[in-house]
Structure formats: structure tokens, C-alpha cells
Amino acid sequence: xxxxxxxxxxxxVDPVADRAVDPARHLSELLEAITLADEVGLDVFGIxxxxxxxxxxxxxxxxxxxxxxxxxxxxxxxxxxxxxxADPVRVFQEFATLDLxxxxxxxxxxxxxxxxxxxxxxxxxxxxxxxxxxxxxxLLLKIRENTRVHWSGKHRTALTGQGIYPRPxxxxxxxxxxxxxxxxxxxxxxxxxLPLMVAIIGGEPHRFRPLIDRYREAGFRSGHSPDxxxxxxHSLGYVADNSTTAEDEFxxxxxxxxxxxxxxxxxxxxxxxHFDAQLGQTGALLVGDPETVAEKILRVNESLGGxxxxxFQMSVAALPHAKMLRAIELLGTRVAPLVRTELASxxxxxxxxxxxxxxx
Numbered sequence: 001x002x003x004x005x006x007x008x009x010x011x012x013v014d015p016v017a018d019r020a021v022d023p024a025r026h027l028s029e030l031l032e033a034i035t036l037a038d039e040v041g042l043d044v045f046g047i048x049x050x051x052x053x054x055x056x057x058x059x060x061x062x063x064x065x066x067x068x069x070x071x072x073x074x075x076x077x078x079x080x081x082x083x084x085x086a087d088p089v090r091v092f093q094e095f096a097t098l099d100l101x102x103x104x105x106x107x108x109x110x111x112x113x114x115x116x117x118x119x120x121x122x123x124x125x126x127x128x129x130x131x132x133x134x135x136x137x138x139l140l141l142k143i144r145e146n147t148r149v150h151w152s153g154k155h156r157t158a159l160t161g162q163g164i165y166p167r168p169x170x171x172x173x174x175x176x177x178x179x180x181x182x183x184x185x186x187x188x189x190x191x192x193x194l195p196l197m198v199a200i201i202g203g204e205p206h207r208f209r210p211l212i213d214r215y216r217e218a219g220f221r222s223g224h225s226p227d228x229x230x231x232x233x234h235s236l237g238y239v240a241d242n243s244t245t246a247e248d249e250f251x252x253x254x255x256x257x258x259x260x261x262x263x264x265x266x267x268x269x270x271x272x273x274h275f276d277a278q279l280g281q282t283g284a285l286l287v288g289d290p291e292t293v294a295e296k297i298l299r300v301n302e303s304l305g306g307x308x309x310x311x312f313q314m315s316v317a318a319l320p321h322a323k324m325l326r327a328i329e330l331l332g333t334r335v336a337p338l339v340r341t342e343l344a345s346x347x348x349x350x351x352x353x354x355x356x357x358x359x360x
Contacts (some may be wrong), residue, residue, distance in 0.1 A: 002309040003336045004044030006079040009057040038071035040332025046079030051117045061094040068102040080111030080178035084132040085118035088140040099168035111178030186211045190218030195230040204282045206303035232309030237286030239330040253317030290334035
């Protein structure tokens, strides 16, 4: 199982000046975090894409390109690329360039995004939400398969054999499909044989099992091998030296973020009781000490029939930089080894992790 992080590069906003507080320092600290993630042995780091003042990630490939020469092994991916609002030609060119800069470590997670600001910003109609994504995904996959592309669609000028350059070092360039809870999206990924990245930010992860089973079934029926049908999970989480500290440090920023988003979407304010419920054995939050978080990852892995990747989104809580770095260190040096050892072992998970608790 690959273990890593995603960041939406959440900005601290000065409500009086109506601008991010020291965004240059914030981005510098992000690069430090990506470098540390590489050094402690994590597998992947993803940058989201948003077009609103709360975030500094409107140009994720630039951030990832800045991280490429600072890192050696960690894979660099989007989380997600809002493909509906982008030109697939440009998306491919940017990630192919990133792949060359990183010596073959670039990936794309293509999705529709959870906000709608990109549509009016780029002159697109929201009612075309579904058809834009389907058409642009088709074109992106065509470009991946062919240097010279013949393609036509409804929303973009046709391509009549033009060459798309540069070509990436990896062949093929990895493209995952980022999904929420729409059944059709899971089936689409299976039919296309694309790895699946599932955003599970609330509720109970095991409830996604029927959708993941549909993805795998659609993939098998379409002739794709099990190796192609990888499942990744994007989760909210945080690691500290003990669980009480982790919970108390993560909650304030988490509650603030979800309460603000909730005002736009008609959700009730986030309460500590709701947060605590998400910390339970079947809840979606991966917050706690290293052993607790490792146990929960293994439980999620089992409940979903095996996953290939899990990424932590910690930036939602707007934690101080030093605490973020400590969490990354713990994730790489304690959580990941526990999970990898257990998955490689023929023994049951509970005895090993129980021994880890006693040793701690």
C-alpha cells in the first residue's frame, strides 16, 4: 500500500485586507513539507486545484514542479485536476513536462472537483458539467495513447493529427479517476481500466464497498486485469504523539473549515460530538497516535476489499507548520512501517498492533 499526503494549500485569509496572509511563506513551507515527506519515505504527495481565495493551489503543476528537484523518490500528483474546466492538451503537456523534470514521478488524478467557481471563471456553462468531463477525459486518454491525435467533440475544436509534445518519460503517464459518491463515475473508471481515487471525507468508509465492487466488476467485464484496477482513498487525517493531542489540535481548524463550507451547502455547523463520532472505529477520520491511525488504515483496507494507496489531507485543519512537519514525520517513520509490516505479514493485524501499543 502506498501512503502519502494531499494538500489543498489552504490559505490563512486576512478578512480586513481580503487577501492571504504571507502566501509566499506559506508556499515555501509547503515545499519544505513535501521535501520532508520524501525524506521520511512516504510514497506520494498530491496538490489540489481550487480557484477561490481560501486556497493557493490554482496552479498545482507549478507547485509540483518546484518540488521535483527537492525530492528524489516521492511521486508527485494532482489531487485533483479539475478536468472539466481545463484543456486536456495543456493538462497533458504540463504533466508530461513535470514527468521529465521529476525523472518519471508525475501522475494525474482527473476529476470534476467539488466547487463550481472554475466554470464561470473559464467561460464554461455549469449545465455542461457532465458532458464536459466525459469529453475531456476521452481526449486526455487519446493524447496519452497517441503523439498525433485525431479527435472531435462538442466543446472543443477538433484535432486533425497535430502532435502533442513533450511526451512523458513514463509510458503510459499514470492517470487516476478521482470520484466522490456517484455510481456512474465508479463504473466509468472500471470500463476504462483507470485506477480509482475515492474521496472519503465523512461518514463510514465501508459504505463505499458496494461502489468499489461495481468498479471492479465493470473493469473485469471490460477485460482489464486486477493490476489495473487499483483503488486509492483520499482521507482527512492527522497524526500526533498521542491521540488526545491529535484530536484536540485537529478539531478547531477542521470544524472551522467545514462550518464555512457548510454555510454554502446548507450543512449544519460542525460540532465536537460529530467530530468525535467520526473518530470511531467505523468513522472516516484518521486522527490519532501512530498505532491508532495504523489500525484504522488496516481496518479500512479490509472493509474495502484491499486498497493500493491512501493519502492524508491534513491542511484542512490549518495547523501550525511545525505541527504539520511533526505529523508528516510520524506518518512516514511510524505509521507507514506499521502498515507495511502488517500487510506483508501472514499473521493477523490485531496481535502485531497490540504488541506495538505495549512497546509504546
